[in-house]
Amino acid sequence: MPKAFAVAYPLAMLLVATLLEVSGDAVVRMAIYQHTGAVRLGLFACGAALLLGYGSFLNLAPINFNQVVGLYIATLFIVWQVISFVAFRSVPNLPILCGGALVIVGGVIISFWKPA
Secondary structure, three states: OOHHHHHHHHHHHHHHHHHHHHHHHHHHHHHHHHOOHHHHHHHHHHHHHHHHHHHHHHHHOOOOHHHHHHHHHHHHHHHHHHHHHHHHOOOOOHHHHHHHHHHHHHHHHHHHOOOO
């Protein structure tokens, strides 16, 4: 397997998992707070399917679980902010950006720091 593919494939799986999780959560939130009746039930079903996809893609990523967690959390923060803006027009404030920077740095440390 080419080295570039060995690196890109797990990262792509993580990105897909992140997009599915955040989208699924956003759809469930819309079902709870913005809709009623059959539309609400349909959104719940869609959200459940997206969240099932998230769990599947995350666990199919060919990365050790202890490494995937840090990178996943960092990716999750970034995608969460993008989806939050697109779906809810929510712009992150300074505390979210500062805390998010710490989340990203922590995720990179967890995933890539190899103790001697």
